[in-house]
Structures are given as structure tokens and as C-alpha cells.
Amino acid sequence: MASAEVLAGVDIVALRLGEAGLELLLIRRDKAPCAGEWALPGVLVNGRCADASLDAAAERALQDKARIAPVHLEQVATVGNALRDPRGWSLSTFYLALLAPDTELQGDDLRFIALAEVLAGHQSLAFDHAQLVAQATERLAGKAVYTSLPLYLLAPRFTVTEALVAFQASLGQSVQHTTLRGRLEKMKQHGWILDTGEKNQPRMGRPQNLLEHRPQAAGGFIFDRSVLS
Amino acid sequence: MASAEVLAGVDIVALRLGEAGLELLLIRRDKAPCAGEWALPGVLVNGRCADASLDAAAERALQDKARIAPVHLEQVATVGNALRDPRGWSLSTFYLALLAPDTELQGDDLRFIALAEVLAGHQSLAFDHAQLVAQATERLAGKAVYTSLPLYLLAPRFTVTEALVAFQASLGQSVQHTTLRGRLEKMKQHGWILDTGEKNQPRMGRPQNLLEHRPQAAGGFIFDRSVLS
DNA sequence: ATAATAGTGTCTGTGAGACATTATGTA
DNA sequence: TACATAATGTCTCACAGACACTATTAT
Numbered sequence: 001m002a003s004a005e006v007l008a009g010v011d012i013v014a015l016r017l018g019e020a021g022l023e024l025l026l027i028r029r030d031k032a033p034c035a036g037e038w039a040l041p042g043v044l045v046n047g048r049c050a051d052a053s054l055d056a057a058a059e060r061a062l063q064d065k066a067r068i069a070p071v072h073l074e075q076v077a078t079v080g081n082a083l084r085d086p087r088g089w090s091l092s093t094f095y096l097a098l099l100a101p102d103t104e105l106q107g108d109d110l111r112f113i114a115l116a117e118v119l120a121g122h123q124s125l126a127f128d129h130a131q132l133v134a135q136a137t138e139r140l141a142g143k144a145v146y147t148s149l150p151l152y153l154l155a156p157r158f159t160v161t162e163a164l165v166a167f168q169a170s171l172g173q174s175v176q177h178t179t180l181r182g183r184l185e186k187m188k189q190h191g192w193i194l195d196t197g198e199k200n201q202p203r204m205g206r207p208q209n210l211l212e213h214r215p216q217a218a219g220g221f222i223f224d225r226s227v228l229s
Numbered sequence: 230m231a232s233a234e235v236l237a238g239v240d241i242v243a244l245r246l247g248e249a250g251l252e253l254l255l256i257r258r259d260k261a262p263c264a265g266e267w268a269l270p271g272v273l274v275n276g277r278c279a280d281a282s283l284d285a286a287a288e289r290a291l292q293d294k295a296r297i298a299p300v301h302l303e304q305v306a307t308v309g310n311a312l313r314d315p316r317g318w319s320l321s322t323f324y325l326a327l328l329a330p331d332t333e334l335q336g337d338d339l340r341f342i343a344l345a346e347v348l349a350g351h352q353s354l355a356f357d358h359a360q361l362v363a364q365a366t367e368r369l370a371g372k373a374v375y376t377s378l379p380l381y382l383l384a385p386r387f388t389v390t391e392a393l394v395a396f397q398a399s400l401g402q403s404v405q406h407t408t409l410r411g412r413l414e415k416m417k418q419h420g421w422i423l424d425t426g427e428k429n430q431p432r433m434g435r436p437q438n439l440l441e442h443r444p445q446a447a448g449g450f451i452f453d454r455s456v457l458s
Numbered sequence: 459a460t461a462a463t464a465g466t467g468t469c470t471g472t473g474a475g476a477c478a479t480t481a482t483g484t485a
Numbered sequence: 486t487a488c489a490t491a492a493t494g495t496c497t498c499a500c501a502g503a504c505a506c507t508a509t510t511a512t
Contacts, residue, residue, distance in 0.1 A: 089276030205463025434490025
């Protein structure tokens with residue numbers, strides 16, 4: 001029966017919203033195969049690790065490899081073929097993780113890199129991880145069209161301008177601020193956002209209202225229209 | 230290295246649109262575990278089967294177990310835990326397959342059953358397959374809200390009334406026929422549907438226009454609004 | 459005062475929702 | 486003719502898109 005089994009793991013596409021846009025969490029591999037190369041954080045899954053579930057294994061990957069807990073974590077898909085790992089036919093179930101903007105790393109083997117660098121192919125990754133990153137960011141962009149998912153890239157208390165940045169980074173295109181205000185207003189009516197009454201003073205200009213994100217369910221608020229065209 | 234591996238398979242939630250709504254394809258297991266119980270068609274994946282990819286393994290599951298080729302096939306998700314299979318920690322990547330309405334089965338170990346029977350718990354399935362069915366049908370319902378996915382449940386040439394049946398079965402609720410006509414009109418403009426000019430005569434009443442489905446991409450046409458409220 | 463940034467108001471267009479009306483067939 | 490079913494038209498509403506305008510701060 002052992003020969004009926006296969007190498008399987010979870011890999012995490014963890015994103016943080018930084019000054020210059022979305023950033024991807026990478027870890028330098030210390031073991032073969034692909035030792036020394038930058039890769040997505042991940043772990044193998046099999047009965048010996050006592051993971052309660054695949055989702056739990058994904059949590060473990062982030063916790064063990066980077067000492068990080070994500071704000072949002074969702075499974076994207078599973079890829080499997082004979083070529084993606086030199087050890088043979090293998091499976092990877094990969095997850096999209098959204099991190100708080102103040103997430104920091106400890107250790108030389110961990111870093112954030114501009115997501116655009118990876119998508120443009122300027123930074124190569126181990127295995128087929130670049131492909132996984134592409135699929136995960138497509139998922140983010142797709143969900144940003146009709147859900148509030150990008151808000152998980154922000155601190156719990158945020159401003160409209162920050163929300164605009166999060167949506168535009170997720171979508172890869174600009175969004176009318178009036179459109180976003182309408183959506184936030186809709187969320188306010190459903191209890192997903194509340195007005196703290198407090199203000200945030202930018203370097204110059206009118207103070208910003210401080211909003212508070214109050215997620216009522218996993219996956220974000222669902223709008224009934226596309227935000228685009 | 231063999232001990233780092235895990236039992237993994239693909240399972241298919243294959244749906245056909247019948248007279249009384251959606252029907253689910255089941256197969257009676259002939260081997261342990263769960264021998265004799267009704268289950269989703271599926272196969273184990275590992276290097277020895279020479280599957281080019283996980284998607285290819287899903288195709289193989291339908292072909293080998295039921296001699297069927299789906300009109301549409303998409304991966305839904307992967308579940309993994311220690312309890313779902315008595316053999317130990319295991320993975321299942323499960324797919325949603327949409328079958329042509331005239332799909333027929335050969336063999337006593339294959340049958341279609343009303344999807345509602347399974348969702349209501351009146352028909353129990355092997356392993357955690359009932360849960361997989363629930364998730365796959367949620368995917369179908371979710372996509373029916375903003376894509377044309379239900380059209381893959383119909384023959385390539387179909388009528389508006391048939392499309393209405395497909396959408397309502399997928400969504401689990403009624404849809405205004407005028408709304409659907411508007412959507413089909415939109416698809417027509419984008420080349421996804423063409424008017425054959427031919428008519429179909431129901432038992433009584435005005436003849437129906439015969440439309441032809443011309444998918445331009447996988448996954449169906451994407452509308453920019455929700456079909457619901 | 460001026461610049462910078464936040465927030466509101468207005469107008470248009472699209473498409474869903476609901477419902478009435480017309481069209482075209484059978485019995 | 487009566488009936489059944491398909492197809493079209495009309496009106497309203499919600500909300501995105503674009504853009505103008507007002508509000509509130511720092512320098």
C-alpha cells in the first residue's frame with residue numbers, strides 16, 4: 001500500500017501591502033532539492049505530522065517557517081504532475097495568505113520581495129512556484145472585483161485612501177474613489193465596517209475618517225456588481 | 230523518503246440535468262474500504278499511473294470508471310485529514326464535472342441519483358463524499374450567479390426555456406426569464422451564442438428559437454452583475 | 459492665500475426586477 | 486375559439502463611471 005502513495009505538500013503565497021505595492025514572502029531553501037534557491041514557504045503533508053487538516057497544515061507552514069499568522073488564508077488550488085519536483089510525481093496544494101501591513105520577519109532566510117518582480121520573471125523561484133504565485137494573485141484580483149477581500153491587507157482600522165491603495169494593488173488597475181466609497185458605505189450598512197468617529201491627519205490636507213473592519217464571515221463581503229467597466 | 234508520502238486521489242462530482250433536476254453520478258465500490266457503498270468516481274494518483282497532470286487524472290477517473298467524457302471539468306478544492314479514509318491521513322482533490330443531458334451509463338455499478346437526495350442526506354455516500362458533493366454544488370451555484378456555467382449542462386443547441394431550467398437547477402431558485410434573455414443577448418453580442426434561425430416546437434404554444442452555444446473560453450461567459458437581488 | 463488631500467453631489471449608462479402585452483403555435 | 490407557451494416592451498431601481506464641487510487641514 002505504501003507504493004500507492006505520493007509526495008504532497010502545501011505552499012503559501014503570502015502577500016503584504018508595502019509602500020511600493022504588494023510584496024511576496026519568500027524563504028531560502030536550506031535542503032535539497034533546490035537548496036539555496038528562494039521559494040514559497042511550505043511543508044510536506046503526511047500522517048506523521050498530526051495536522052488536523054490540510055488547512056491546519058497551511059497554518060503550520062506559515063508558523064513553522066516564518067513565525068507568522070495570516071489575517072486571511074484560503075486555498076487556491078492543487079497542482080500535480082511528474083515534472084514540478086525532481087523527486088518525482090508530486091502534489092502541491094497552495095494557499096493565498098494576506099498578511100497585516102506591519103508584518104515583520106526575523107532571519108536571513110526570510111524576505112519580502114516586490115510581487116511585480118516575480119510576476120515579471122525578474123526573480124526566479126524554486127520548483128514551479130512562480131506559476132503558483134501567478135495563480136494565487138489572479139485569485140486575489142478576481143475576488144477584488146466583487147468582494148472586499150483586499151481589506152484584509154490593511155490594519156483593522158483604516159482610511160478610505162488606504163482601502164483604495166489595497167484595491168488598486170490587488171486589481172492591478174485604478175479604481176474610482178467614489179465607487180469604493182459607495183461599496184464601503186454598503187458594507188457599513190451591513191455591519192462589516194463601522195465609523196470610529198476618529199480622524200487621521202495626513203501630512204497635509206483634510207483629516208481622514210478612520211474606519212474599522214468588522215468581518216462577519218470568511219472571504220469578505222460580496223457585492224452584486226463588478227467594480228470594473 | 231517513502232514514509233514522507235501520503236495517500237492521494239481525485240474524486241469527481243459529475244452532474245447531469247435530468248427531468249427532475251440535477252442528478253449525481255455514483256459508482257458502487259467493489260473494493261475495501263467501503264466496499265458495496267455508493268461513492269463518487271475517483272482514482273488514486275501517484276507516479277505509477279503516468280498521469281500527465283492532476284487534471285488528466287480527473288479525466289482518467291471519469292473515463293476509466295464510467296466511460297464518460299465531461300462537457301466541463303473544473304477543480305473545486307482539496308480536502309485532507311486523518312479521518313476521511315480508514316487507511317489513514319489522505320488527500321482528495323475533487324472536481325466538478327458537467328455532463329451532457331443525454332449522457333447514459335452502462336453497468337449495474339453505475340447510476341444517477343437525484344442530487345437533492347444526497348444533499349438532504351437521504352442517500353449516504355462513502356467516505357466524506359457527501360461533503361464534497363455539497364462543496365461542488367456550492368461552486369456551481371456560486372458561478373451560476375455571475376457566469377454562464379449552467380449552459381454546459383445543456384446540449385450545444387438549446388432553447389431559452391432549457392437555459393432557464395439549467396440556471397434554476399444550478400442556483401436552487403427561480404430566475405426571471407427576462408433577466409436570462411438579457412444575459413443570453415449579451416452573450417450573443419460577444420459571439421458566445423448564435424441564433425440558428427431554426428425553431429423548436431413544444432407540445433403546445435409558440436415555437437422556441439433554437440440557440441447554439443459557442444464557448445470562447447473555459448469556465449463560461451462572465452457577467453458583470455449578480456443575477457440575484 | 460495657496461496647495462494638498464478628503465469628502466459630497468450630480469448626471470449618465472447599464473442591466474436586473476417586476477409585470478404587462480403581443481406573437482404564434484395546438485386542440 | 487380557447488388555451489398554452491414564447492417573445493417583447495415598459496417602467497423602476499441600484500449602482501458604477503466620470504467629473505465637478507465643497508470641506509478641512511498645513512505651510
